[in-house]
Amino acid sequence: MDTGDNSDESPVQPKKGKSKSKAPPHKAKASALKQKSPAEFFAENKNIAGFDNPGKSLYTTVRELVENALDSAESVAELPFVEVTIEEINKSKFNSMIGLIDRERIDEALYGDFETVKAREKRLAKEARFQEIQAKNVALGKKVKEQTSAKAIKGRGEASFYRVTCKDNGRGMPHDDIPNMFGRVLSGTKYGLKQTRGKFGLGAKMALIWSKMSTGLPIEISSSMKNQSYTSFCRLDIDIHRNIPHIHVHEKRDDKEQWHGAEIQVVIEGNWTTYRSKILHYMRQMAVITPYAQFMFRFVSDTSDKNVSIRFARRTDVMPAVPLETKYHPSAVDLLLIKRLIGETTKQNLLQFLQHEFVNIGKSHAERLIGEMGSDFSPKTPVKSLTPQQLVRIHQLFRQAKFDDPSGDCLSPAGEYNLRLGIIKELNPDMVATYTASAQVFEGHPFIVEAGVSLGGKDVKQGLNIFRFANRIPLLFEQGADVVTRTAMKRISWNSYKINQTQDKIGVFVSIVSTKIPFKGTGKEYIGDDISEIASAVKNSIKQCCIQLKSKIVKKIQAREQQERKRNLSKYINDATSAIYGILKESSQLHAKKKRLDIKDEDAEILQKVSNRLITKEILSEKLAQHVEQVDYEMAMEYATQSGVREEPRENIYLQALEPQKNFVDLHSPVFVFRLFL
Numbered sequence: 303m304d305t306g307d308n309s310d311e312s313p314v315q316p317k318k319g320k321s322k323s324k325a326p327p328h329k330a331k332a333s334a335l336k337q338k339s340p341a342e343f344f345a346e347n348k349n350i351a352g353f354d355n356p357g358k359s360l361y362t363t364v365r366e367l368v369e370n371a372l373d374s375a376e377s378v379a380e381l382p383f384v385e386v387t388i389e390e391i392n393k394s395k396f397n398s399m400i401g402l403i404d405r406e407r408i409d410e411a412l413y414g415d416f417e418t419v420k421a422r423e424k425r426l427a428k429e430a431r432f433q434e435i436q437a438k439n440v441a442l443g444k445k446v447k448e449q450t451s452a453k454a455i456k457g458r459g460e461a462s463f464y465r466v467t468c469k470d471n472g473r474g475m476p477h478d479d480i481p482n483m484f485g486r487v488l489s490g491t492k493y494g495l496k497q498t499r500g501k502f503g504l505g506a507k508m509a510l511i512w513s514k515m516s517t518g519l520p521i522e523i524s525s526s527m528k529n530q531s532y533t534s535f536c537r538l539d540i541d542i543h544r545n546i547p548h549i550h551v552h553e554k555r556d557d558k559e560q561w562h563g564a565e566i567q568v569v570i571e572g573n574w575t576t577y578r579s580k581i582l583h584y585m586r587q588m589a590v591i592t593p594y595a596q597f598m599f600r601f602v603s604d605t606s607d608k609n610v611s612i613r614f615a616r617r618t619d620v621m622p623a624v625p626l627e628t629k630y631h632p633s634a635v636d637l638l639l640i641k642r643l644i645g646e647t648t649k650q651n652l653l654q655f656l657q658h659e660f661v662n663i664g665k666s667h668a669e670r671l672i673g674e675m676g677s678d679f680s681p682k683t684p685v686k687s688l689t690p691q692q693l694v695r696i697h698q699l700f701r702q703a704k705f706d707d708p709s710g711d712c713l714s715p716a717g718e719y720n721l722r723l724g725i726i727k728e729l730n731p732d733m734v735a736t737y738t739a740s741a742q743v744f745e746g747h748p749f750i751v752e753a754g755v756s757l758g759g760k761d762v763k764q765g766l767n768i769f770r771f772a773n774r775i776p777l778l779f780e781q782g783a784d785v786v787t788r789t790a791m792k793r794i795s796w797n798s799y800k801i802n803q804t805q806d807k808i809g810v811f812v813s814i815v816s817t818k819i820p821f822k823g824t825g826k827e828y829i830g831d832d833i834s835e836i837a838s839a840v841k842n843s844i845k846q847c848c849i850q851l852k853s854k855i856v857k858k859i860q861a862r863e864q865q866e867r868k869r870n871l872s873k874y875i876n877d878a879t880s881a882i883y884g885i886l887k888e889s890s891q892l893h894a895k896k897k898r899l900d901i902k903d904e905d906a907e908i909l910q911k912v913s914n915r916l917i918t919k920e921i922l923s924e925k926l927a928q929h930v931e932q933v934d935y936e937m938a939m940e941y942a943t944q945s946g947v948r949e950e951p952r953e954n955i956y957l958q959a960l961e962p963q964k965n966f967v968d969l970h971s972p973v974f975v976f977r978l979f980l
């Protein structure tokens with residue numbers, strides 16, 4: 303029998319002569335080696351997937367479901383309509399849901415929120431003192447503070463529960479795939495090389511694992527695909543140890559509504575109070591970067607004044623193109639990936655394999671590469687027969703050879719039009735500039751950076767307000783280490799664009815799309831600062847926006863100076879009139895008495911007019927005002943002809959065609975270009 307004693311010095315271990323030989327295998331120390339399923343690993347380390355605490359878990363659940371909904375609708379080019387409902391479930395409702403009978407407390411002192419007699423006396427005394435001070439303040443007409451409610455002594459067991467439902471109008475899911483999609487960690491349909499919000503095959507399963515850990519309740523999925531006569535319904539939870547779905551119900555039901563899409567419902571522990579603003583912030587930012595989607599968000603509680611119902615209306619019917627699946631760039635692959643691609647390819651020989659499984663390798667290029675690999679390679683070499691050494695040779699060559707950069711055609715950025723629309727809708731700024739950089743590449747992956755910088759606006763604090771998006775997901779956490787934050791704070795000299803980094807209300811929006819977003823951690827919270835290609839593209843895009851803003855700011859300053867000049871001149875009209883009229887009057891009197899003989903004829907004429915009251919102080923004042931007006935107008939005209947601007951600084955107007963047509967003509971004028979679609 304195993305005593306459980308692992309000590310080598312155990313007195314019960316028989317000593318085998320003098321030799322140091324080890325104990326026979328069956329007597330050896332019990333092995334400490336254990337295996338964990340991916341589901342177990344993520345259940346134990348749920349923080350790395352964004353499920354740190356009940357509040358954050360509620361936030362991440364909403365986020366994962368919303369992002370799946372958008373991915374799904376966009377994959378079938380459907381304008382997304384996403385309904386999110388968080389329903390607060392009180393304790394007795396929750397107990398009845400799980401079939402637990404409510405129980406009265408018997409021994410109050412057992413509980414964490416029990417208030418001892420002493421503590422109660424202390425609290426009541428404090429409340430009485432506070433009320434006294436209040437009464438005094440009222441009598442003195444001073445401001446009255448609201449009494450902060452005594453800190454609730456919360457026992458750890460006092461959890462809040464929520465039913466989170468997310469319904470979309472997307473693709474739906476094949477009936478038979480549903481259990482694995484929701485009940486097997488690391489399974490999904492987004493592993494290919496494509497720009498998608500989801501990637502890891504983890505999010506929905508984490509919501510289920512969290513529900514299993516916090517409420518023990520299963521997840522419910524309804525789904526219907528286009529032209530499918532039924533709705534799939536599935537209720538399941540997950541066998542954490544085996545990482546397989548544990549199906550309660552999986553059936554086909556009548557689809558009476560002719561609906562297509564998915565509705566996911568999960569009951570979890572959460573904390574609405576602490577994460578309310580984060581969740582609403584997330585929904586709002588999602589509406590900014592996805593103005594072609596309609597979101598309906600509801601929070602429903604028994605306390606009706608806590609209820610929230612917000613509709614984020616669709617602002618445009620123009621959706622970015624559906625991102626395309628692409629092939630790997632030779633410089634983005636490692637040895638393992640080459641092996642995988644060989645295993646999956648349908649191509650027979652090396653030449654076809656290189657030509658068809660990678661981007662940027664044409665036939666003649668492939669032939670030259672094979673020539674470079676050595677004499678044991680030929681275009682006809684059967685690709686499945688390549689030895690491990692030969693694969694290393696291919697990998698080495700891929701790393702050293704030069705290839706054209708992959709194109710960004712497979713990517714689908716939000717578009718300057720959408721970004722601008724979103725910023726204006728969200729912040730209502732005084733000025734905004736946007737810029738879309740051309741596609742660039744890091745580690746063989748194409749990426750596009752789009753940026754917007756705004757000045758002023760509502761609900762914008764002074765200084766930098768940073769909004770980050772990756773594959774059109776808003777990133778709200780771990781802002782400090784993100785490439786966008788660091789660039790905006792440290793690498794842009796705002797002063798040189800006439801922007802005051804601490805005083806002005808600056809909005810910085812950066813959206814990065816790529817076939818691979820180099821997130822730090824699985825929580826998809828921030829992009830590291832260490833990829834120089836991304837860091838410099840972010841910097842350049844923000845700078846491009848600043849350059850546009852600078853010219854607007856300069857024009858605004860000039861316009862303001864011009865206005866001030868006019869105002870300053872007008873301010874002196876009264877004094878100047880009094881002074882001039884005084885001199886004229888005095889001179890006219892002297893002239894009348896023939897005391898001033900040094901006056902020329904034309905001046906004498908003026909003095910005569912003053913005497914005859916043909917020139918009065920009022921007339922003089924009026925003429926001066928007209929003159930100021932005239933000078934101001936002439937200077938403005940001169941300025942306008944020099945700078946080509948009339949009145950206010952020019953603004954770009956973005957018009958987007960409803961149909962993605964390419965046949966248009968541009969009408970050029972010195973001040974605008976008008977694009978007419980035919």
Ligand SMILES: Nc1ncnc2c1ncn2[C@@H]1O[C@H](COP(=O)(O)OP(=O)(O)OP(=O)(O)O)[C@@H](O)[C@H]1O
Nearest residue numbers: 370374483490491500501502503504505506507564
């Ligand atoms: N609302 C939905 N409509 C259609 N399919 C869905 C929906 N939600 C999930 N799925 C399917 O289930 C799969 C698993 O989703 P899950 O959230 O676990 O991972 P993911 O979205 O692929 O990646 P990530 O973990 O990065 O979010 C998805 O790849 C998708 O195919």
